[in-house]
Amino acid sequence: MKRSYYCDGIRRRDLLHLGVAGTAACGLTLPGLLAAEQAQKSRSPNARDGMSLIIVFLQGGLSTIDTWDMKPDAPPEFRGEFNPIDTNVPGIQVCEHLPRLARQFDKFALVRSFTNPNSDHGPADHYLLTGYRPGPGFNGGLKPNNQKPAHGAVISRQLGPRGSVPPYVCLPKMHNSAGSSYLGSSAAPFVVDADPSAPGFTVPDLMPPVTVRADRLDSRRSLMNRINRFQKTTELAANRGALAMDTFQQKAFDLMTSEATRAAFEISAEPDGLRDEYGRHSLGQSCILARRLVEAGVRCVLIDHTNWDTHYSNFSVLKNDLLPHLDSAMSTLFRDLHDRGLLGKTMVLVTGEFGRTPRINKDAGRDHWGPSTAIAIGGGGIRGGNVVGASDARAEKPATEPFGPEDLAATIYHVLGIDPQTLFHTAEGRPIPIVPGEGRVIQPLFS
């Protein structure tokens, strides 16, 4: 049925309405609905099960002109202080401060003609993380602020969980645009609000405090089942919000008692040497944890790493703080996935929300630059050592066919085996495809 378009998207109403339409019309309870949804996933014809996605989001905007899209021949006020070095792929060069990554270039590809039409923190993030430019009324400060669902939420909703681990995880915090919007709270991410590089890292609230022994938790749980008056009553079934809490309680216990989940998050089980190789910092340990989670069956991990917004002292900040972390984390992630035979089934995307200004500013920094950026993307069938497209002589704009966040969205769903024309309806009945109409798969990545 045809629906008309609104100029604003209303989340709360969406959720209420979606629930009513879903549960009441089908006569199913929420758990039943979740199960039914699992059964009717829409898959593209070449659906490949077992594909996972890791997004390393460099929030603030990685300076690609200083890293993997360098312009050594540009005038000094553009080219910057860094020099390029060769990588292990002839013809591709990268910043001298990413020497370890230089030896892994055969594992992933670059798209150097990428462009994000939005150069504003908040909207640009939303655009990249969902494939959709946010419309009027968007407020980047809300959490979640999604007018459209993030990729992980779509994956979670369409493909469901694999085993007892959550299908979509955000770490070490949830990005404001990582939410599920009108897909509802069942597609929302499981958020790890803690830094995996912190000593004694545990997922907050996943386990009861140490004073509550396992047998004590059991006895608490059985007591609660005896006295939880509203559980499994018709009045609960008639109240969606309360019913959802009940369902989530079951889910919570599943997570708490699942050995697989506990093990997946147990980063201390990783060998020290490997943890060192990734780097004993937030980005490094987030990456090793992401690999671990994907091995345990998590379908999408979104790592939100800050702060790449180098308006000031771009070069010293990159050289001394950020690039060494990126170097160890990203190079080891690709090497590790490859060595374990996981790279074919794990797509890895590394990018910020936009690039940075080619002309260096008065503070030895670079400002936001949406028109030209370069994303790194590999695994999941993407041909390694490939460079797709190019930016112009000063990395001001694409010199070849440009690709944008819509195309990235199309590519992600293509690899994950989800039909890009899949439609979800908002509360107002507006059908929204998971990829905006213009988005097309970045084919050169696969040839």
Place this chain on the structure above:
Amino acid sequence: MPSPSLPTLRRLTTVSGTVRRRLLLFSCCSALLLAQHRTQAASTEHWNFENDIIPILSRFGCNTSGCHGKAEGQNGFKLSVFGSDPEADYDAVVKENFGRRVSPAAPQQSLLLLKATGQVPHGGGSRIPPTHPQYLRMKDWISAGMPQGSAADPRLLRIEVRPEQLQMAMQQSVELRATAFWSDGRSEDVTGLATWQTNSDAVASVDEFGNVRTGQVPGTVAVMASFLGRVDLFQALVPHPVQPSADELSRLARLSQSPVLFDRIVAARLTELGIAPAAACDDATFLRRVSIDLTGTLPTAQQAREFLSDPSVDRRQKLVDRLLQTPEFTDYWAMKWADLLRVNRRTLGRKAASAYYRWIHDSVAENSPLDQFVSRLLTAEGPLASNPAGHFYKAVTDPNDLANTVSQVFLGVRIECARCHHHPWDRWSQSDYHGMQAFFTQISFKKLGDSDALLTAGTTPTVHPRSRQPVFAHALDQPAPDQSPPGDRRRLLAGWLTAPDNPWFASNLANRTWAHFLGRGLVEPVDDFRLTNPASNPELLGALAKKLTELKFDYRQFVRAIVLSQTYQSGTDATPSNAVDEQNYSRYPMKRMDAEVLLDAVSQATGVAEEFPGMPAGTRAIQLWDSHLPHQFLELFGRPVRETACECERVTEPTVSQVLHVLNSPQIESRLRHANGRIAELCRQHSDDRQLIENLYLTCYSRQPTADEQSAALQHLANAPDRLEGAEDLLWSLMNSLEFLVNH
């Protein structure tokens, strides 16, 4: 152009050059006229681009905000969204790019049509099949040379949807008809050209042809048709198919005979729908529920004991009257107003935010009538130190934001869309929007000592973005003046807002209040009053608004009237007839507690207060004026950030993380084990397990345990390795059960 007729040509060969040319010219012209006449004779159509073509572009989705209607257009082709600028659209279709989009000589080859039918690659796919009558109309229009029409052409007056309303069974269909009425007296069936939408998918759906089909949920629904900016509605009532039982009928009768008008109106609708109300809630439920809804605070065990043992017939009334006078009532409603009025420490700074909050708190404490409260807020001026209401204009600074905020918060009307184009689903135009904005362009701040003073001065003109003509301040639905009203324009706005005949002010406040207590507004979302989003029960909304006005906007008296109604005091039990009803107030909804309220409830239940950095000891969460105070629990449970006027900022959806937090958080666990917490205290005070259990139930649920519950708890305590541990487990179980987390 057809060639001159043969006889004329023959005549030309026998005369001189100049005459020949003149004759040729004359004959060409006459031939042309002849040709035109023939064309017109063949098609009596007189085309008008706006009336004939724009609806087609709307109907097939060309000019929506997802495609060519968006601000930057799509692939170089930009149309005005919802056809709001026919002049610009005509240029875009016919004139732009050297007219390459249309080919009158070969209409079917027009790029416009090739794209629309998907015969050439088109991001929007195939929008319309080439056999469709509207495709053929577009083709004819192009053949006719793409006439634009003239200003003298008929204008659309209105559309009508028929039938207007029906009572329908579930899973039944009806075909709606939309008729357009033109200024030349003509009427036209536009069913296939209108855009159709339903406001309740669950109750009924509508397809693009105006065919309505009801679902499996009883209730009311409004189906709207839109054509060339005019709208009309069809409303359906879908009753529950099963006859109510004798018990249900007697409950319905009781509600119909209530002395409270609200109840009788609710009963009338339920009767129409064949839905029975739930049985009334018991005293314990009422106590807990009304305490939370009025004061955001759980009753104490002692208060519960007293109320439950009060034999007086009017004990519920006395309870309500007591609650209305508590400091907690003031704290809770000050918090709610602070959310809407944006007491935001980040934008205002500590001192200003605190002073702003204090003014709101004082106003609630002294029970300022709401119309005066709003008036004072809007017209505040002078030094902020003595006029803290003026901080509103520091929290919301941009006149556009002020127009949006004042409309959304005080009128419940979202005019934001109309800033850039005609509002898609309501009647507001850009002129209306900018008329509202113009009330706020006189405000400036001047430094006065160490704070600011608010001044109103000047006549900065507001300019209509398209016509570039000045727009003078005028409120929604008021005529546009031809000059700026003198003086502080905000006073005019405040006067209009709070006037007895303002159609929205009282309804909006009444609706929001009803939504707070009964879980759902008559208009939902509560800040979205619109022609095409009618109240589910207009009579009830009217009665509520009237009550609020009659009470002269005395808020405490108003909420008192609501909570003493039978409707509010329904239980939560679902019966077969009301199990799927979420619209008609047949039963009280179970609501997850607000973040602040839940945090306070946890503190109260465990007997350990939360410590908020920078706040005095003993401060409760509902007293926090700083919405940006970092706090994991409050953020997790959806505390609003106070950056927009939207009610939706407060997130009430449950998440797995929330549930995990209450199950496992070390902060809650340490409260359970606290040496001076409730468990430790109770274990010291009561050696009898029964008394301990009773106290915990009264604390958490405001009721006595049942026999089964008591024996389960006794058993647990007896088997626990340690009495303290057993008691901690019991409180943990009580707090994690839905009965605690949810207001029921």
